[in-house]
Amino acid sequence: MAVWENVWPVIAALLPSAGLLFLCYGLTKHSLEGDRRERSAQRAWEEERRGAEKPGGPHSPNSPGE
DSSP, rough: HHHHHHHHHHHHHHHHHHHHOOOOOOOHHHHHHHHHHHHHHHHHHHHHHHHHTTTTTTTEEEEOOO
């Protein structure tokens, strides 16, 4: 029983630091994933726009099939 009396203060002291570490990890991971998704969307938008600018592109009025 005496061992737990010494362990609880240590756990209580480390718990806030562990919580902040978890929070920092989650925010960083979410930020990096958001940046990756944004770059992917930007790349897709730029490719779509380049395709529309080319003559005969998928969105041009003179493209075949319309």
